[in-house]
Amino acid sequence: MPVQDLTQLKTQVERAVAEAKITDIHTHLYSPAFGDLLLWGFDELVNYHYLVAETLRISDIPYEEFWALSREQRTDLIWKTLFLDNSPYSEACRGVLTVLNELGLDVGSRDVSAFREYYRNQTVHGFIDKAFEVANIDSVVMTNDPFDAQERKVWLEGFEVDPRFKAALRLDPLLVFWDKSYADLKAWGYDVDVALSARSLKEIRRFLSDWIKRMDPVYMAVSLPSSFRYPADNACAKIIEECVLPVSREHNVPFALMIGVKRQVNPGLRLAGDGLGKSDISAVEYLCANYPDNKFLCTMLSRENQHELAVNARKFRNLLVFGCWWFLNNPSLIEEITRMRFELLGVSVIPQHSDARVLDQVIYKWAHSREIIAKVLVDEYSDLARTGWQVSEDEIRRDVNNLFGGNFWSFLEK
Ligand code: RAT
Ligand code: ZN
Secondary structure: OOOOOHHHHHHHHHHHHHHOOEEEOOOOOOOHHHHHHOEOOHHHHHOOHHHHHHHHHHOOOOHHHHHHOOHHHHHHHHHHHHHHOOOOOOHHHHHHHHHHHHOOOOHHHOOHHHHHHHHHOOOHHHHHHHHHHHHOEEEEEOOEOOOOHHHHHHHHHOOOOOOOEEOOEEOHHHHHOHHHHHHHHHHOOOOOOOOOOHHHHHHHHHHHHHHHHHHOOOOEEEEEEOOOOOOOOOHHHHHHHHHHHHHHHHHOOOEEEEEEEEOOOOHHHHHHHOEEOOOOOHHHHHHHHHOOOOOEEEEEOOHHHHHHHHHHHHHOOOEEEEOOOHHHOOHHHHHHHHHHHHHHHOOOOEOOOOOOOEOOHHHHHHHHHHHHHHHHHHHHHHHHHOOOOOOOHHHHHHHHHHHHHHHHHHHHHO
């Protein structure tokens, strides 16, 4: 019996993973038409809220004093605190260095002015091309909030679409803050009231349909607190049931649930101030079971929810699990979660998204994740090989391409 050459297998998997063009299904990036909403460059990289949280843990600077600094002054403080006074091996710090290194800069020089200088010589369009090329991604899904004044204006005025940037209609204000957002809808000409009368629900459906037509989103999404329960007697559950689910079916636009955040555990940290909590999987189970004609994407924030989420996905073909979200986007956890998902779900999962807020971050997030996913895949195929099963290089590429994009696109087409 011919046996699979494990050294060759490893090379084939690593090559397939390195060469796969990625669809990054959840980011906070924007196409250039959105102007300064698209963040990029050294100062933005270092000011990432993951690094802000780490700095304010170590530094004694009062929060308000920190926020009163200019962006460049904050960079300098973060750099000194996290990179010079301590070794930068946290995932978020290492990420900055991976980016600079992959861009060909001399990380060992520690020369912040040289790093800034490099970026001063880039144009936004040139740098987008470069970041996509170095990260080897072909498209990213944005997070598009119709309640955000700056972003809304761009959508209403219209713009030239860059096909590499796909839209996702984000519904947090509508679902989580209805007691405030209903006033916006009213001001925009939708006849709604806070009590959610039948007329209001119809108007919310009209609002969603209008924005689906305007944005052509690949999905609608919401980030929900760990206290999310479904069914429930509250505005969030009612709007999901009466508006989001029917509109999602009507337009064949899946609903992405991101569950487990505890917003503003420490408001002094601003964007960096959110925490997490364990969530109740029965909400996801209920939605998948009771709405078989709806398609759900789901990611959960707490490590403790990962196993039951994967088990839930085994039960429901209308559920596609994605990504190691936010506090889970760390090598040890990506490895553990990916391994468990591959064991329970085979190839039918989207192992990762970047959550990049700064364009350059796609470079490190994907470099780090590719390495781990490849490692886990090598183990999976090697275990198969021990049974006598052999995978061809084409089969490896088929699987890898599905994991890094194919599964997402075929789920949308279903
Ligand atoms: O990962 C992040 O940057 C978080 O702040 C959140 O944006 C989260 O990913 C979300 O989409 O709500
Ligand atoms: Zn996000």
